[in-house]
Amino acid sequence: MFNFMDPDFLARRCVWVNGPVIVGAGPSGLAVGACLKEQGIPFVILEKTDCIASLWQKRTYDRLKLHLPKQFCQLPKFPFPDHYPEYPNKKQFIDYLESYATHFDINPQFNECVQSAKYDEACRLWRVKTVSTNGSARSDVEYFCQWLVVATGENAERMVPDIDGLKEFGGEVLHACDYKSGEKFRGKKVLVVGCGNSGMEVSLDLCNHEAQPSMVVRSSVHVLPREICGRPTFELAMFMLKWLPLWLVDKLLLVLAWFILGNIEKYGLKRPSLGPLQLKNTKGKTPVLDIGALEKIRSGEINVVPGIRRFACGMVELVDGEMLNIDAVVLATGYSSNVPYWLQEAEFFSRDGFPKSPFPNGWKGKDGLYAVGFTRRGLSGASADATKIAQDIGKVWKEDLKQKKQKVPTHRRCISQF
Numbered sequence: 281m282f283n284f285m286d287p288d289f290l291a292r293r294c295v296w297v298n299g300p301v302i303v304g305a306g307p308s309g310l311a312v313g314a315c316l317k318e319q320g321i322p323f324v325i326l327e328k329t330d331c332i333a334s335l336w337q338k339r340t341y342d343r344l345k346l347h348l349p350k351q352f353c354q355l356p357k358f359p360f361p362d363h364y365p366e367y368p369n370k371k372q373f374i375d376y377l378e379s380y381a382t383h384f385d386i387n388p389q390f391n392e393c394v395q396s397a398k399y400d401e402a403c404r405l406w407r408v409k410t411v412s413t414n415g416s417a418r419s420d421v422e423y424f425c426q427w428l429v430v431a432t433g434e435n436a437e438r439m440v441p442d443i444d445g446l447k448e449f450g451g452e453v454l455h456a457c458d459y460k461s462g463e464k465f466r467g468k469k470v471l472v473v474g475c476g477n478s479g480m481e482v483s484l485d486l487c488n489h490e491a492q493p494s495m496v497v498r499s500s501v502h503v504l505p506r507e508i509c510g511r512p513t514f515e516l517a518m519f520m521l522k523w524l525p526l527w528l529v530d531k532l533l534l535v536l537a538w539f540i541l542g543n544i545e546k547y548g549l550k551r552p553s554l555g556p557l558q559l560k561n562t563k564g565k566t567p568v569l570d571i572g573a574l575e576k577i578r579s580g581e582i583n584v585v586p587g588i589r590r591f592a593c594g595m596v597e598l599v600d601g602e603m604l605n606i607d608a609v610v611l612a613t614g615y616s617s618n619v620p621y622w623l624q625e626a627e628f629f630s631r632d633g634f635p636k637s638p639f640p641n642g643w644k645g646k647d648g649l650y651a652v653g654f655t656r657r658g659l660s661g662a663s664a665d666a667t668k669i670a671q672d673i674g675k676v677w678k679e680d681l682k683q684k685k686q687k688v689p690t691h692r693r694c695i696s697q698f
């Protein structure tokens with residue numbers, strides 16, 4: 281069970297956690313924490329950065345707002361303030377998450393990156409190893425716990441495509457997660473690779489700062505208006521789904537989109553053969569909710585171009601043979617899960633770092649393993665997972681308490697040095 285001679289084991293501080301270990305202090309981890317607090321269950325949240333919601337605080341652009349109306353983005357048991365607008369901006373969302381953590385008295389352990397986690401059959405506990413990420417002299421830790429909640433998110437790592445010649449390009453190349461504003465690209469020709477919500481919004485932001493973006497659309501994309509007849513499209517879709525099958529809702533959305541946006545294929549925005557919600561559900565590809573990029577595409581201020589063949593010094597060659605002179609490249613090429621890098625488990629999670637079982641069964645594995653925020657349903661999916669996970673852990677917790685017939689003090693942590 282324990283190898284007392286293993287130098288790695290000897291170098292680590294060992295901590296027994298009475299309750300679950302939650303990996304990640306984003307909205308998902310906080311939501312699980314809040315639901316556990318409500319039941320008086322202690323837990324530890326391990327967060328590799330120095331703040332909560334690091335995706336929102338450190339890896340998003342300035343002009344970002346929630347795309348879905350606020351009622352679909354709030355976390356369990358603590359609504360957004362009434363005065364918040366329908367689509368809160370990035371600062372308002374972060375402020376909300378900060379007050380969420382304060383309200384539930386959630387204090388994650390910052391600067392601790394989970395390096396590996398595996399279930400130890402012999403001691404029937406999860407063993408979670410972390411390394412300190414702030415360079416402090418504090419030693420690395422191994423946590424032992426009965427439950428492990430994976431809350432590292434669908435957007436943990438940037439996806440960087442390996443495109444021929446990119447290294448020889450010479451100009452600035454950045455991923456959308458490092459893009460803040462178009463200010464520094466004023467007057468520059470910028471190639472934006474990708475046409476998801478990030479690619480569209482980065483292109484729009486570049487236009488607003490007098491840069492000249494060309495946006496790569498290599499395959500297809502669903503663009504929907506954010507509102508239909510003054511009501512949020514997402515709300516309308518959720519309403520229709522109560523009565524109608526998904527394929528029909530998709531057809532109706534596309535008819536409405538056609539009336540409002542017209543034929544967008546003539547601008548190079550080919551629609552996928554699957555409908556927008558079906559595509560989101562089966563492939564995880566989010567439809568673009570338009571907040572102004574389409575108008576810039578129509579006016580020619582955003583130049584839509586086909587796929588990339590290769591880069592050369594200061595240039596890009598497209599698949600149709602056209603050569604463009606460009607000053608910078610923004611890779612709005614998406615994200616991936618990082619679970620396969622650290623979770624040593626192959627039954628519940630697949631190799632792409634998402635649970636194998638599709639929604640609504642992807643939240644619970646074996647041996648006390650849980651996943652929150654991997655349903656490809658944004659923040660509302662994460663909230664639903666969090667509620668179920670905390671209830672499930674709560675049942676066992678209460679059963680254990682009954683059996684022990686004694687009250688377990690909260691946060692009893694035996695910090696033992698072997």
Ligand SMILES: Cc1cc2nc3c(=O)[nH]c(=O)nc-3n(C[C@H](O)[C@H](O)[C@H](O)COP(=O)(O)OP(=O)(O)OC[C@H]3O[C@@H](n4cnc5c(N)ncnc54)[C@H](O)[C@@H]3O)c2cc1C
Pocket residue numbers: 303304305306307308309326327328329332333334335336340344345346347348352353392393394395431432433434435436478618622652653654657658659660662
């Ligand atoms: C630009 C952008 C805009 C979005 N807008 C919306 C929206 O409007 N509405 C919506 O519903 N969804 C939106 N989403 C989806 C997004 O997934 C959610 O908003 C939300 O951030 C998901 O929360 P999460 O906690 O699951 O993941 P994250 O917010 O990514 O949090 C995961 C946390 O885990 C930490 N972590 C990762 N690996 C480790 C490790 N090994 N050890 C310790 N800590 C680790 C990270 O540092 C991070 O803090 C958006 C996504 C992006 C990229």
Ligand SMILES: NC(=O)C1=CN([C@@H]2O[C@H](COP(=O)(O)OP(=O)(O)OC[C@H]3O[C@@H](n4cnc5c(N)ncnc54)[C@H](OP(=O)(O)O)[C@@H]3O)[C@@H](O)[C@H]2O)C=CC1
Pocket residue numbers: 344345346347348441442443456473474475476477478479481496498499500565566587588612613614615
């Ligand atoms: N305000 C909001 O709510 C916002 C929400 N988001 C969310 O964040 C998540 C991530 O979005 P996003 O960052 O846009 O990522 P996505 O995964 O949605 O989109 C990635 C894009 O990059 C393209 N791409 C990938 N590799 C290449 C390549 N080698 N050459 C050309 N194109 C390539 C993809 O094309 P293909 O389809 O052909 O693979 C796709 O268009 C989504 O869920 C999104 O909704 C993002 C921004 C704002």
Ligand SMILES: O=C(O)C(=O)Cc1c[nH]c2ccccc12
Pocket residue numbers: 347348514557560566567569656657658659
């Ligand atoms: O932004 C995301 O990643 C989400 O999952 C939320 C979301 C934005 N637009 C959508 C359209 C359909 C389903 C979910 C979303």
